[in-house]
Amino acid sequence: MTSTPTPNQLRAQQLMAKHKMCIVHDWMTVMGGAEEVLKVMHELLPVPIHVAQYNAEKLKWAENADVRRHWISNLPLSKTKHYLYSPVLADVYRGFDLSEYDVVVSVSHTFAHHAKARPDAVHFGYYHTVARALWVPEIDGRVGEGFLRRKIADRLRRLDLEAAKNFTYVTANSNTAGARVEKFYKRPLDNVLYPCVNTEKWRDTPRDGDDEGYVMWSRLIPYKKFDLAIEAAKKLGFKLHVVGSGPYEPELKAMAQGHNNIIFDGRLPDAELKKLLSRAKGVLFPAYEDFGIVPVEAMAAGLPVVVFNQGGASETVLPEFGEHIAAQTPDELVAAIQRLEKKTYDPIALKAHAEKYSEERFRGELLDFIEAAIERGPNRRFIE
The missing domain is CATH 3.40.50.2000 (Glycogen Phosphorylase B;)
Structure with a gap:
């Protein structure tokens, strides 16, 4: 017996009927908080997911999803020690071909925001945080010491600032995360979208x-x-x-x-x-x-x-x-x-x-903000 769609499900169906959409996400190698949010997001909007690294064994819910992983996902340790590839992941995401989509939803806590939508597309950004290893080393010290590590981090910070200009509409998962986006990426925040909790x-x-x-x-x-x-x-x-x-x-x-x-x-x-x-x-x-x-x-x-x-x-x-x-x-x-x-x-x-x-509150606000981004159009908003 088919259940009656909820109002938010009907809104999502109408949105997908009008627009070719996709989701871009950071590594999908463990089932953590970001992946829980992605699961709810994808249940509402079952569109292709573009990701650099993917471990299907750890994300059983995605086995029937259209997950479009990069070839780097097949390299040694990519599924279990994903962070070892951090020096090249910004370039990996920049190389994604998203030209078929007119609405791109990028969910980022490290490198997903480097993905580029086509110039006439709406690019909706949802930040769980800035890349903390680059910008808040007192919390995440994975960059470490050493000349080469510092040089790599300097380059990634420059690319990070450029990437933050990609979005049509910017949201963050808390006022705390939003303040970091505005401080480090020099981007005005459009809204706070608290994550969903079951x-x-x-x-x-x-x-x-x-x-x-x-x-x-x-x-x-x-x-x-x-x-x-x-x-x-x-x-x-x-x-x-x-x-x-x-x-x-x-x-x-x-x-x-x-x-x-x-x-x-x-x-x-x-x-x-x-x-x-x-x-x-x-x-x-x-x-x-x-x-x-x-x-x-x-x-x-x-x-x-x-x-x-x-x-x-x-x-x-x-x-x-x-x-x-x-x-x-x-x-x-x-x-x-x-x-x-x-x-x-x-x-x-x-x-x-x-x-x-709750999850239902998240679904409604996510659709509200994506619709607001579409209404605004593909114009980029950023502080030079």
Whole structure:
């Protein structure tokens, strides 16, 4: 039985009937936050996806999609160590042939914005962030030291500034990301389009108590700041669940050695994570992220969140839904947890607030902004 199309699906069908469209995306080699957004975007607009690197085994949802990958995707380590090809990816995207499309949607956090639409086409840009390794090395230090690395980075920064002039219409996934686009790329931002979060998956999480303490879940890498949570748990003695896996795991386990209140759960299926969240006091998220999906998922499950007061999480977690830390230090996190434990949070209000970042909201706003870009036409807008 065929379901009735939603209003947004009908709008998307009408848009695709009028225009030849495609999506350009950065590497599709792991299923992360950007790929979750791409999945929802492609479900709404099932048009060709142009990408440099693609690992079909990691993105099962795309097996029936028209993914047009570059030949570089077949080279050694391209699917597993995609970032090793960063010095040439700007040139790869610049070489994409997009001449058949009159509307191009480029979704970029590194190099996708280098793709060029034909002169009479509308080019819609959606930034998850600027290329942080090039512009914000204090957050992403992958460029590293050395003469050759610096020379490569200098060239990529010059190309990045040129690439930002490609777009007809520019959006970003948060005010934080938008401010970086305006600062580094000298581009006026047209709108903020917050990413979609699958709030439906979490909204039926019950509240069965708080005896499991605090939960922190993500990939175990340094900038996520799991070390702050571990130090806070060691000082206050609360139960801390570390959920996830990654290269930082051995170091974190060594840091937590001898403290039985700190539990490493590994990667958990959604059902197990929901069960854990149903008995938690709150979620910790002291990382600096351009948006940050985890805090919204936590609120959708009815839990308050402790976040860093910079970045996207500071925009989504309002004071009535958690606590902010002014600095990424254990003492700041300890103080925030102590404040949180003196307050009462309404799970119903938390869940309702999270719905502001739902997938259906994203679909509607995405179509609004693409239609606005088409109405504007192919004129380029940029600051010289």
